[in-house]
Structures are given as structure tokens and as C-alpha cells.
Amino acid sequence: MILDKNSPIPQYFQLQTWLIEQIEQGVFKPNDKIPTEAEFVQLTELSRATIRQAVQNLVNMGYLERKKRLGTFVINRKIDSNKNTIVGILIPDIRSGYAPELARGAEDEAAKNKHSLILCNTDDLFTSAEFHANRLTDHHVSGVIFVPTAASDAKNRLIIEKFTRNDIPVVLADRTIPDLKVDHITTDNFQGAYTLTEYLIRKGHNKIAMILSTLFSTERERLRGYKQALTDHGIPVDESIILTDNSPFIEMRYLNYAKKLLKRPNDLTAIFAGHDRIALQFYLAANDLNIKIPDHISLVGYDDLHFNTISLTTMHQPIYEMGVESMKLILARIRGEKKEPQKIKLKSYLVERSSVKQVGT
Amino acid sequence: MILDKNSPIPQYFQLQTWLIEQIEQGVFKPNDKIPTEAEFVQLTELSRATIRQAVQNLVNMGYLERKKRLGTFVINRKIDSNKNTIVGILIPDIRSGYAPELARGAEDEAAKNKHSLILCNTDDLFTSAEFHANRLTDHHVSGVIFVPTAASDAKNRLIIEKFTRNDIPVVLADRTIPDLKVDHITTDNFQGAYTLTEYLIRKGHNKIAMILSTLFSTERERLRGYKQALTDHGIPVDESIILTDNSPFIEMRYLNYAKKLLKRPNDLTAIFAGHDRIALQFYLAANDLNIKIPDHISLVGYDDLHFNTISLTTMHQPIYEMGVESMKLILARIRGEKKEPQKIKLKSYLVERSSVKQVGT
């Protein structure tokens, strides 16, 4: 016991700090009995009242638990704090794309364990994400599920650091950021795009345009998968029919792209839209131009959003499951399970509807 | 000072209880200075240590604040707790209908004030709502926005009582429950349906079917508006073309209703769907049966969901605004503004697209 009698730091506070250290370093483990107050009096040569003051503070802080007649024990904070945990989720916009599905998955899993989920909409903006990050830190949430924004990797890293500096674990969902020691969970966009492209090739297509936003790792991965599938099937990659955009998703912009692409006289037989909302714009554009899908041109999307009135062949992403799994991951971190950062890739599967026609032979 | 020296209740605890009472009854008001420890020693004839024990507990509980040299003061808990408040929202399902829009409105308003929103999905089930209510109470949320479930009024009342018993204010959103002293905010469904029906009548329709679920106050109000509009225009209400259902919304069921109604040989010229998701089923059914909307029959919906591919004339509900306003209401209650329960009705407006044809002259 190293208490400095002459230090300006109060004795009770020294003792309290020492105790916390011992607990956090695992010298006193959960459920361990710490010395009795009488023993502490002998050990420290302080009065019992002072001992009690230190111990009482730790009880209030949730480190210790007193049991009459038995002594004072270290609480298993992990189990304890595991009740009624609050987790934050940072998604672009709860109104669009897969966000509702993701939120629902996360919420269901949280609710199952009596935890709660705080919703934050970033609109894919760094400033907004930063604002919410501050708020969540103020609220002392126990963990965060973060869908990185459309901002640069560096800026997204700032957000994550904001949390980790405050000992709040983070799980990245859907999109990743390179070289970062945090858990992340994505769908296998490379494999999915590969499968989808291969499907088109099998259907006889070999002039397949791709249109996507390069802003997100997800779509860049899809582009990789698309190119790889073409290459593996001996079809040269034609950069002139790969249309990339690096600004946030705006319907009108993609509607115009779609119209341009559909009007352009070329021998395209199929279009691979980077995600379903892009595909939707193609439907609308095609409708406008009196082009029939799949009769005149085939179309595939990616996401499997619930479009009730159009019958789009697309990759179904297990978004609900992603929500569930990210919550499981973050809860494991909150419980303090220390492993290497996990990189989970969920499998997507192809949903064949009627936007692709067999061509050629 | 009434302390019972002989009571088995500890002196410090008696003092502490008495102090809380004084504070909560407003005898000691926020920012008031309470007697100094020395004064308490005189008043109570207890030792200073005992006084301190009671006061320290109240400090820990957030009732009091010590200031060296100045004394001990009552904290203004309202102002204090007004920062970083957490509000719960109970909606049917974040994935469907207007829920995302409502949640977004509420979240934006909350974020603006540095508050946070906990998301709960009830699936319109009482048991689920009850579960979440318990969870939110455990978390000590400061207020709740509640979209009543499809269960009976009595059961929804139980949920609300659960909150009010714990001094958690509640705002009802979208749907109402009769005879309840809580704030609520709805759109004016009567007026909206009246406007919509009148619109159809002006377009020459006088044989207008209505199909709806009677489970929710919203749709029952719409039915009232529909009937009133007919009556006011001298059109007799024909109960045989009013199709009601009182089970939760299931797409298949309504698809079948739609098919039956569309197949039935009658002189219907227009259909008023209780909400957009019902209208969507009519689109799908019509498509199946090769019936063109609006050429063969006109259709209106209610909600203005974001259907990208169909062009439905419908009532736009200011759902985002409803989210914002319910958050404002609940925050006002949390701040302790005591008024009569407010009943706010937001105006909807008609969005004319192309699902209604002019008939007759």
C-alpha cells in the first residue's frame, strides 16, 4: 500500500485511486473480496471513516458492492453495465435506401438484450456526423454503429477517433475505411458484383455498362467484382461504358445519366447499376424514352430495395442481418471481449426477377 | 425539523427524506441556499458527520450542489436535465409507411436541441409496446412519443399509464385515443378525406368505393370525411361499396380485396384507398387484371409515400412536420411547461398526379 501522507491529494482519494487501479488491472477481479474495513485500517493506518469514504465512492461508481457480514466485493461491471446499455447508430438518412432495414436489425437485437438504440442521421455529411458524435459522447453511449459518411477517409477517421478517445467502441457498418483497427461488417460487394456480372454473361450479355458512384467503398468493390468477372470470362473491360460519379447521390443527376446512356447509339445489351436507386432512375428514364426493360435492354441493380411496382433483378443484401450482426459485435466489445478487430463479410444472393433477357444464342 | 430519535430509520436517512420533500414541494427552491452544516447541527442535534452523510447523498442524487465558502444549494434539475435529454419514440416499424419520415422529423428537432432519440418498433403489437415501455422506463427517458398500436384503446391506455406513473410525459402521434389527458398531434384526417372525396366528385365521380382498416382512428376519421363529403354533395352513402377490415395491414389480404373489387361487375368509377399502401395493392391488382388506372377506374390514396414508379393522386400528410412538432411538444412538457393537454391537427394537402380521370360531362 503506497499512500503518501504528505501529499496534498486527500488520503481517501489516494486509496480510491489505488483501488480502481487494482480493479482495472485485474489484481482484484470481479467477485473477489477486497480487504475488510478493519484490515484496511491496519494496512493504511487511516481511520475507518476514511476507508469508508473511499469505499463508498467506489460503491457509488459501481466498482464495489458491500455485503453485510461478508465484506466488500468487486462488481462484475461488464455484466452490470451490460444491462440497459445505450448504443448509437450513425446512418445517412433513416428515410432512404437500406437505412430503415439496418436500423431495424440493430434495434431488434438491442431490444432482445434490453439495450437501446439512439438514432442519428448524418446525411452522409462530415459536419453532421461530427455533431452527432459529440452528442453521443456527451450522452456517454456505450458503443456506436457507424456507417461512414461520403467524406474522405481521413475525416471519417476523425469521427472514429472522437469515439475511441472516449473509450467508446465503434463498429463500421456497410462501408469500410482502410487501415483502421476497428470491427467492421460489410457485405461481400466484390463477390456479389462478380456473381451478378457472371449472371449477365451467362445470359449472353457481353457489352455491359456499369454506372456507379465512386464515393463509397461498397461501390468501388462492386466495380472491382464487375471487372474481374469480365476479365475471367475473357471479355475486355471497356472503360468507355463505365460511368462513374463522385458526388453524393442525387436522383436528377442519375436520371440524366440514364437518359444519356439509353439514348446513346451503341451496342449495349445490359446495364449494371451501382445500386437499386440508380436502377430505378433507369426505369424512369426508359419509361420516358419508351424503351422497354428487359426487351430493349437488360438491367440489374444492387441492394434489393422494396420496389413494389418494378421487377428488378438485383443482389439481395442481408441488411437486416447486418444490423443484427453489428449490434452483436458492438455489444461484445462493450462487454469487453478483447479480440483482434473483426472483419465480417456477409454473403449477398441474387434475386432473379424480370429485368434481364437472354440474348444471343 | 421532525426527526424521530427512536425510529429504526437511520437519522441521516430521515434528514435526507425530509430534505427531498422540502425540495420537491418547493419549500427549498432551485438556487436556494439550504442551512449550513453548522446550522443543521443546531437544528437537528445530530453530529456534523451525520448531516454530511445526508447532504452528500442528495448531492450524489443531483438534488444539491456544494459550494465552498458559500454553502449548499438546490440544483435547478429542470434546466440541468434539459441538456442531453433522451426521448423515446414508439412507432410500428421503422421500415414501413411514414415511420422513417416521422422518426427523421423527431430526430432532427431533438438533435437541434442536443437531445437524443431512442427508437422502438412496436409492430403495432401491444406486447411489443409494453416491452419497450418497460425498457424506456428502465432507461429513465425524459419523454416518449407514442404512435398507439393496433390494440384496443384500453390496452394503449395501459402503455401510456405505465409512462405517466413514472412521471414520463407522453405525446401521442398520428393516432389518438379518446378521453385521455395527454398531448396529441394528428393530421386532420376528416378534412383531408373530405377534400379528397370532394375532388373526386368534382371530377364527375359519384360511385366511389372506399376500402380501409377500421383499426386506427386515422382511417375511421377518413371514413367520416368521405361520408360527409358525399352527403354534402347529395350523394347517398352506399355501405355496400365500403369495404372495411379490422385486422393489421397485410399486403396479401388487401391485394385480394383489390382483385375482388376490381373484378366485381359494378358501376364503380373511383376507389378511395384508406392509405397509400392499400392503393399500391390496387395498382398491382389492376396490373394483374389488365385494368388501366385511371383509364378504366380512378384511384386515390392517402399518405403520399414515395412511390417512384406510380403516379398516385393522394393526400400529402405533413409527417416530417408531425415528427418535429411532437418532439417540440414533448420537450416543452419535459421542461415542465404546464398547460392543458394540447390537441394539434396538422393540415394535409392534395397532391394531384395522374390516377384520377375526369368522367361524365
Add this chain to the structure above:
DNA sequence: ATTGTATAATTGTATAGACAATTATACATA
């Protein structure tokens, strides 16, 4: 087998007193 009783260990409650640290205020000094 159940119920009651004594014991002892430990925390819980309480007293009386002492000195330290902090800080608003007033006053003094540069």
C-alpha cells in the same frame, strides 16, 4: 427434517472534535 438460538464477522450508523482548503469580500498597496 425442521425450527430455533447463539456466535462472530462484517458492514451500518452515529458522535465529538480538529485542522485544511477554498474563496467571496474588503481592504491595502503599487
Add this chain to the structure above:
DNA sequence: TATGTATAATTGTCTATACAATTATACAAT
């Protein structure tokens, strides 16, 4: 005007002590 200093009120820290309440355990009585 700005800065330093003394004062006094109040909370902060700490000692030494005493008895009460709680309860696991062992053992006795029924």
C-alpha cells in the same frame, strides 16, 4: 487601475471511538 493580502465563512478531510444491524454458520431443540 490593477494586484496583492488578510479575514472569515463554509465545506473538505481525517481521527478515534462506540454501538447497532445483518447474516452465514454451527449447533441445539423439537
